[in-house]
Amino acid sequence: LEHLAGRPLQRIGLSATIAPLEEVAKFLVGYRDDGKPRPCVIVDARFAKPIDIKVLCPVDDLVHTPSEVVNESIYRLLAKLVQEHRTTLVFTNTRSATERVVYKLRKLLKEEGIADMDEVEAHHSSLSRDIRLAVEEKLKRGELKVVVSSTSLELGIDIGYIDLVVLLSSPKSVSRLLQRIGRAGHHIRQVSKGRIIVVDRDDLVECTVLAKAALDKKIDRVHIPMKPLDVLAQHVIGMALEQEWDVKEMYKLVKRSYNFYNLEWNEFISVINYLAGRYGELEEYNVYAKIRFDEEKGVIRRKRGIRYIYYLNAGVIPDEAKIHVFTEDGKYVGDLEEAFVQILQPGDIFVLGGRTYEFLRSYGSKVIVRKAEGARPTVPSWFSEMLPLAFDSALLVGEFRAKIAEMIRKNVARDKIIKWIGSNYNLDRKAAENIYTYILEQYLFTNGLVPSNKLILIEIFIDEDTTNYIFHALFGRRVNDALSRAYAYVLSKLANTNVRITVTDNGFMLTIPGRYRLVDVDKLIKDVDSSNIE
Template sequence: IDLVVQLGSPKSVTRAIQRVGRAGHRLGEVSKGIFICSDRDDAVEVAIMLKEAMSGHLDRAHMPRNALDVLAQHIAGMAIEQKWNVEEAYELVRRAYPYKDLNRKDFEEVLKYLSGAYSQMEKYKVYGKIWYDPEEGVFGRRGKLARAIYSQNVGTIPDEVRVRVRTISGRRIGSIEEEFLERLMPGDRFVLGGKVYEFVKTLRGFTAVVMPAYDEKPTVPSWFSEMLPLSYDLALEISRFRGKMFEWLENGVDEGEIVEWIMRNCRADENIANAILQYFKEELLYLKSRGVSKYPSDRVLLVEVFVDEDGKKYVVYHALFGRRVNDALSRAVAYLAGRRVRRNLGIIVGDHGFAIVYPPGVQVHCSYLMDIKPEDLPEILRKAIERTELFERRFRHVATRGLMLLRRYKGVETSIRRRQLNAKKILNLIREIEDFPLVKETYREILEDVMDVKNAMEVLSRIQRGEIEVIMLPPTRVPSPFSHNIVLQGMSDVVLMESKRQMLARLHNMVMKMIEGKSHA
């Protein structure tokens, strides 16, 4: 391979280097790559990504810690080989870096679960995989099939399927990805086959029941499962770049010098550098036209309210922290706001921010992000996700990895649909058992791996300490340039026959008319 051509941002410095590194493998050659950007947010991302790459800065790696489902696999495998002293096994496990901080109670709870201590699960064919004597402090293999069960079911990659969609009357209308279903709440509306449907419930694991809502507009955006999240470290660098750009423009730095700086430091061509400059100029002029004197950066988080032509309100948080952090923040805000207005609110999550969508006539409150205490965030998120499709399906993944739900038994493979149905029944049974390890692991996986609760708490801490100032703008009919991709994500299914480029052009024209109108006033 002589040259790598990357379409769109790979979302992290590490991924960018890895992908470009596929070229130039001959001795003495240099790896070369070209990045083609899809829009202005993409251009800014890639520019700062390449700047960081050329400076030798890499993203921090995220490593799951104390995964109790994987621990269950290891313990079952250890028990096959010999009888173990609990203390020796515990110390051995803690020699692995991801488990160096594993507490003894969690370790013993996994032993208790694997030993079949919860007899109420036997009616769902969940039996002990080991024997465990807590008084003597020893455990070992249980049953002649232990080795076969382990070897046929070990592994960590979850099985994914497409979910059938049918109406209440039973008419099948298509299918959706399981990951898309995870994000749906009863009452959410989405587009399938060019028509709008309202989600009602799931039926027997892998059938989503909907009702036609042809005259309504969608409340959830399209889903693109292949999209990777922007890394938190790169997001912070982009935020700092935003602050630098606005400072230069405010101080009257020559535009040619700014373009030259971008070209030199970010390896961008002149067209991209000029596009980035123009993007920031438009945002600056827009905010000035609204009387705003502080601009989005690593120290300022703007909150704007865009009201569309139907009266639906998009509360847009310019939170450039990456999608995993924004997933956590948006769910917490939507949960608290939804409780206040007594209804489910729409959520749009992106790498550069998120939006809470209020239906027409519902009063908007924007202060939740400032009111959430960092230490309260994990518990708020647990409450927000505990009865969701996301939790139920992630529990199936965890239960499969934790050898509660077997992929294969005596050489016969069990269907994913059957496992999902059993997972739902078992979850209802064990949900109230205190510290049940696989329920605890499901929460951990969602909060730490799917979301990024640690860095979300850091963001809230910075807000509490005054290191990030949250500025709320009054409602407007014209969204700011920086919010266009977020708003468009929520509106993309509304304009079914209108391309993203056309819609962006329309929003851009609205901004320019507003700026020009203010300048002539």
């Protein structure tokens, strides 16, 4: 933009939930031609607004209370909070959960005389734009008692006055927690009031740590990709569309960006050669030149017909490919995501729309199945839209678990530990007792080996017809997804069989067919290290 404007621009960046500010500031303003960052003034007003955050436990005992009772108590607690406030915004973590909560809340609030059914609405990205705008307008006019959303109302939309935000389960990062609760009392001098309702013990531990981190101003660090060559390729094509460039001038301009300030000349030229079709062997894969590069004159210009391709393919957000599922007789069943289909093997039993099906085969964008009523699923449910736990937040959760385990190891009195949890993390006694009991049980069962940010515990579990290697690794789903693939590769070599992977925020499971298919775990661990994994 500065190049097009022909003069220096003033850049202004605003965010209430971002860190580290120094790096983000460099990203915003970029670098000068001498390789030094442009000057930037940072005003840190992220925590000027007062916040009121509490974690709520729906029942006194999360361990022994039946799940249906816990579920009923969650909605009763939610209804009580709605009754006590004028307008409540409820956040879930998935679109399907949003629809489920709206359905149950409408019935409950009408039965209790708290609100009419038309005063409770859903708002998520799968709804049409007209419906979403209608909900937002009703919210602004104060016509709604409750709005339930997944992520679509987190930021950027003016939704009027909200006096309470309720989070059903963990928001999975401190930044998202602050973004969501910041929707309440949406004025600099008003208190942002938020309540987090937990659904199980792991959720209780996670929410407790995230709430404390938010109050302590520990925001998750953003990851800014450096030298993303795919993004550079897009920009080079875009620049060539607008004018003819001297290759050295283009390189100088690219290096003013924070992401490319350390881009080497040979890396830049390799991208130019790729776009100019200098790697002829790629043509057999239908990869053709997209720019013209006159190496003698050092000039880059556009190639005819590329503008249309550029506009169709700009951006780095991958498409969500849906695979259609049909029975053997051609009856349409529903859709699965492409990534889930990739892990399916003939004979696998999975759940779709509340029913079980056996996977037979797939071709193109179709999956063929047969009904498997009553059969036990062999593939875990697919939760691709579930938010992953942020890495920094995951480390804090592991650190907290280690702290409690260390107190138990040092024979600190039970009551003293519970009081410490309650006072330091703003919990009532029952919630603090649930956390203490949970970690104590882990400690006793594993003889003191409680998984943490510094300890990975490996459990071998023998099922009816499989052997499962469970890695209790508290690093969040993104890290665990990468680790699981590396260890699965080694395990497949050791056991000479295919490996099924199941990943969560708190670990991953590698499953191989057959009972007691035991391998050398020491070798499994040692064969994955920093020299052979990127």
